[in-house]
Amino acid sequence: MTAVPMINYFAYLFDGANWQWAEQGSIPHLLLQHIAYTLVTVAISALIALPIGLLIGHTNRGAFLAINIGNAGRSLPTFGLLSLIVTLVGIGTLPVLIVLVVLAIPPILAATYAGIRSVDRSAVDAAIGMGMRPPQVVFRVEVPMALPLIISGLRSATLQVCATATVAAYVGLGGLGRLLIDGLSVNEYDRVFAGAVLVALLAILLDLLGAAVERAVVSPGVRSPRERRTRTTSKSRTRPVPTAGVSS
Amino acid sequence: MIEYAVQNRSTILEALVQHIWLSLLPVVFGAVLALPIGYLAVRYRWLYQPVVNTGGVLYSIPSLALFVVLPAILGTGVLSPLNVVVALTIYTMALLTRTVADALTSVQGEATRAAYALGYRPLRQLVGVELPMALPVMLAGLRVATVANISLVSVGALVGVGGLGALFTRGLQLDFIEPILIGIILSVLLAAVCDLGIVLVQRWLTPWARLEAR
Amino acid sequence: MITFDEVTKAFPGGTVAVDNLSLELPTGQITVFVGPSGCGKTTSLRMINRTIEPTSGRILLDGEDIAKQDAALLRRKMGYVIQHAGLFPHRTVADNIATVPLLNGVNKKQARERATELLTRVGLDESMAGRYPAQLSGGQQQRVGVARALAADPPVMLMDEPFSAVDPIVRDGLQKEFLRLQAELGKTIAFVTHDIDEAIKLGDIVAIFRVGGRLAQIGPPEELLEDPADEFVADFVGRDRGFRGLSFLTADDVDVQPVSVAVDGDPRLVLDGDGRPRGWADGSDRVRPIAGTFTPSDSLRLVTDLAISSPAGLAVRVDDHGVADGVVAHEAVARHLTSLRRADEPARTRAGR
Numbered sequence: 001m002t003a004v005p006m007i008n009y010f011a012y013l014f015d016g017a018n019w020q021w022a023e024q025g026s027i028p029h030l031l032l033q034h035i036a037y038t039l040v041t042v043a044i045s046a047l048i049a050l051p052i053g054l055l056i057g058h059t060n061r062g063a064f065l066a067i068n069i070g071n072a073g074r075s076l077p078t079f080g081l082l083s084l085i086v087t088l089v090g091i092g093t094l095p096v097l098i099v100l101v102v103l104a105i106p107p108i109l110a111a112t113y114a115g116i117r118s119v120d121r122s123a124v125d126a127a128i129g130m131g132m133r134p135p136q137v138v139f140r141v142e143v144p145m146a147l148p149l150i151i152s153g154l155r156s157a158t159l160q161v162c163a164t165a166t167v168a169a170y171v172g173l174g175g176l177g178r179l180l181i182d183g184l185s186v187n188e189y190d191r192v193f194a195g196a197v198l199v200a201l202l203a204i205l206l207d208l209l210g211a212a213v214e215r216a217v218v219s220p221g222v223r224s225p226r227e228r229r230t231r232t233t234s235k236s237r238t239r240p241v242p243t244a245g246v247s248s
Numbered sequence: 249m250i251e252y253a254v255q256n257r258s259t260i261l262e263a264l265v266q267h268i269w270l271s272l273l274p275v276v277f278g279a280v281l282a283l284p285i286g287y288l289a290v291r292y293r294w295l296y297q298p299v300v301n302t303g304g305v306l307y308s309i310p311s312l313a314l315f316v317v318l319p320a321i322l323g324t325g326v327l328s329p330l331n332v333v334v335a336l337t338i339y340t341m342a343l344l345t346r347t348v349a350d351a352l353t354s355v356q357g358e359a360t361r362a363a364y365a366l367g368y369r370p371l372r373q374l375v376g377v378e379l380p381m382a383l384p385v386m387l388a389g390l391r392v393a394t395v396a397n398i399s400l401v402s403v404g405a406l407v408g409v410g411g412l413g414a415l416f417t418r419g420l421q422l423d424f425i426e427p428i429l430i431g432i433i434l435s436v437l438l439a440a441v442c443d444l445g446i447v448l449v450q451r452w453l454t455p456w457a458r459l460e461a462r
Numbered sequence: 463m464i465t466f467d468e469v470t471k472a473f474p475g476g477t478v479a480v481d482n483l484s485l486e487l488p489t490g491q492i493t494v495f496v497g498p499s500g501c502g503k504t505t506s507l508r509m510i511n512r513t514i515e516p517t518s519g520r521i522l523l524d525g526e527d528i529a530k531q532d533a534a535l536l537r538r539k540m541g542y543v544i545q546h547a548g549l550f551p552h553r554t555v556a557d558n559i560a561t562v563p564l565l566n567g568v569n570k571k572q573a574r575e576r577a578t579e580l581l582t583r584v585g586l587d588e589s590m591a592g593r594y595p596a597q598l599s600g601g602q603q604q605r606v607g608v609a610r611a612l613a614a615d616p617p618v619m620l621m622d623e624p625f626s627a628v629d630p631i632v633r634d635g636l637q638k639e640f641l642r643l644q645a646e647l648g649k650t651i652a653f654v655t656h657d658i659d660e661a662i663k664l665g666d667i668v669a670i671f672r673v674g675g676r677l678a679q680i681g682p683p684e685e686l687l688e689d690p691a692d693e694f695v696a697d698f699v700g701r702d703r704g705f706r707g708l709s710f711l712t713a714d715d716v717d718v719q720p721v722s723v724a725v726d727g728d729p730r731l732v733l734d735g736d737g738r739p740r741g742w743a744d745g746s747d748r749v750r751p752i753a754g755t756f757t758p759s760d761s762l763r764l765v766t767d768l769a770i771s772s773p774a775g776l777a778v779r780v781d782d783h784g785v786a787d788g789v790v791a792h793e794a795v796a797r798h799l800t801s802l803r804r805a806d807e808p809a810r811t812r813a814g815r
Contacts (some may be wrong), residue, residue, distance in 0.1 A: 071443075076432070077402040077412070080428060166313065180312055189320075197313075200310065203309055
């Protein structure tokens with residue numbers, strides 16, 4: 001295939017006709033579908049994975065489960081699972097969304113568990129010793145301290161769902177993936193390009209939103225040391241000496 | 249299912265072999281590129297944030313999108329395997345650069361200051377002291393990148409270059425479940441083997457880690 | 463008063479951490495649990511607030527069996543201070559301190575006000591209220607930990623090696639502040655440490671534990687110094703028991719000579735215009751600065767040290783204005799100790815340490 005001049009790729013993206021709101025299959029319509037699928041899926045996965053992760057993390061029973069589900073989840077081929085469910089159950093939005101939910105559980109579960117385990121034990125000891133009851137210890141102490149890791153799990157799940165939903169267009173799901181898949185099948189590469197650009201931008205936007213949520217929700221006292229370092233005055237931190245540029 | 253596997257073993261084998269080099273090449277390229285960039289991001293503090301941010305942005309991009317946009321940028325055909333390899337290399341780099349940078353930062357401390365005081369030159373110290381200490385963290389990142397790549401290669405089937413993903417598309421087209429199951433099983437096995445392989449390499453390369461008291 | 467009634471703690475796997483412990487922690491006093499690693503002192507402490515439950519035996523708080531009370535509510539009545547403070551990093555210093563009052567339902571504004579009040583009480587500046595624990599030094603974090611334990615004004619305080627994780631100078635300061643606070647507040651305190659010097663310094667009653675969770679000796683610190691129950695206690699208490707025991711005797715009964723003896727002696731005592739001692743002068747022009755002075759309420763240990771470190775062998779006593787009003791020779795100290803030993807009922811009073 002000969003390379004097509006760059007400018008043609010943008011044709012679909014900049015064609016006003018494709019941006020009509022009322023149209024089924026128009027860009028805004030697909031965009032909203034994609035956003036909806038992503039957010040709803042992550043919300044449902046979170047609803048399942050967060051409590052389980054909190055429980056396993058707090059009691060430390062079933063740690064084996066949390067860690068291995070996390071690893072196993074990563075090794076499952078997402079496209080394979082989508083094909084499987086559709087072959088078993090037939091084309092439909094619900095089966096596909098169920099697969100998306102199932103795939104989003106491992107990262108959230110693993111990150112939540114890791115977050116709670118990373119909490120400084122002496123703070124938990126102090127909380128219990130002061131007279132907090134177990135739910136209070138979990139929600140007033142462990143969760144706020146585990147929040148950075150928990151949120152990073154949610155963010156990574158969101159990106160994963162956004163990407164897998166794109167692929168799921170191949171098995172009939174709506175959303176921006178449609179532009180990619182339909183475009184590929186009829187060799188309209190400007191359509192494909194439009195889909196790719198839009199979904200990439202959406203993913204980046206969702207991730208930035210996640211970062212903003214993290215800034216808003218995580219206590220300044222718990223931020224990663226790197227961030228805090230730029231804020232605190234106090235003790236001078238020596239730069240890592242070997243990489244500070246020594247002329248020898 | 250065994251019947252299907254036996255009957256179609258050449259196709260399956262071909263798919264598996266393609267899958268292996270499509271997923272492992274990017275890991276190697278990505279890792280090799282990530283090391284110097286990660287090092288620079290630590291050596292020059294101001295580079296860290298931009299590098300991490302760029303990596304974050306690149307990693308956010310859905311794989312399929314990257315597979316189809318790269319041809320335009322690289323000038324290759326849409327159906328060329330190069331797209332998949334380059335795309336996965338980009339992902340691996342995006343992931344591992346941060347891992348390398350964070351790992352190198354985390355090993356700075358008494359041992360490195362001692363090395364400096366003993367008279368190590370920067371490069372020798374990097375290779376002889378810091379990298380070995382940073383290995384566990386970096387290898388953990390490598391495991392994640394490898395397993396992720398193995399899963400992503402299948403998506404390449406949508407642009408005709410999918411390794412085991414070809415089994416999925418075939419299963420969908422013919423409405424057969426066997427190729428799909430075989431594809432999933434092989435993909436998971438491949439991921440498990442590679443993961444174990446890296447763990448063994450880690451054990452071999454870091455014998456001191458096993459000797460910790462308690 | 464806290465009572466241990468034949469309390470035993472055996473962990474699954476066979477380790478007996480506490481073995482048939484019976485003792486009393488008197489109300490309003492500091493009882494120190496001290497001993498080597500593995501002696502069960504921390505386990506015993508944690509059984510008081512039920513963060514560990516005894517295998518057998520009971521613990522009574524003012525006569526009531528604590529096992530029969532709601533654990534969480536019981537703990538809110540006890541201040542709990544641990545090594546490394548265990549502050550909540552996600553909360554400001556003020557919110558950390560206000561934790562228990564807020565748990566008890568006190569309204570936020572009041573709780574925060576009390577928190578600020580306590581900050582100054584433990585010797586920190588009010589401006590720290592809005593900071594986060596990560597921004598504080600180790601010593602400051604410990605003080606916040608103590609403030610947090612005091613917030614609900616609990617009658618009991620449990621302290622597990624609270625000053626061990628800071629450097630000796632900071633620790634000394636914290637110990638002095640702690641004694642000052644206790645003099646104001648009079649709480650019933652159970653204090654765990656592995657440092658016998660800290661135990662002697664802070665404890666009204668000291669309980670020495672042996673490995674295996676048994677009590678070796680319990681009593682006021684001077685008793686442990688003077689009369690160790692066995693070789694283990696004697697060893698643990700350490701050398702120079704005798705000298706350290708001098709901390710518990712006052713200087714008010716020792717023979718005092720007039721200041722003129724020092725001023726006319728050689729080396730001679732140099733006073734400034736107001737009569738305050740400056741130092742000792744020998745034949746040359748050099749004046750060696752005086753090591754210190756004492757008042758009648760100071761300990762005999764201080765007097766002995768001053769007498770020994772003075773080039774003339776004389777400790778200088780001063781009045782409330784710092785004016786020298788007498789000197790004590792180290793021979794006088796020795797004579798005083800002899801007379802004390804000969805007396806039937808040696809009068810022992812607690813001196814300032």
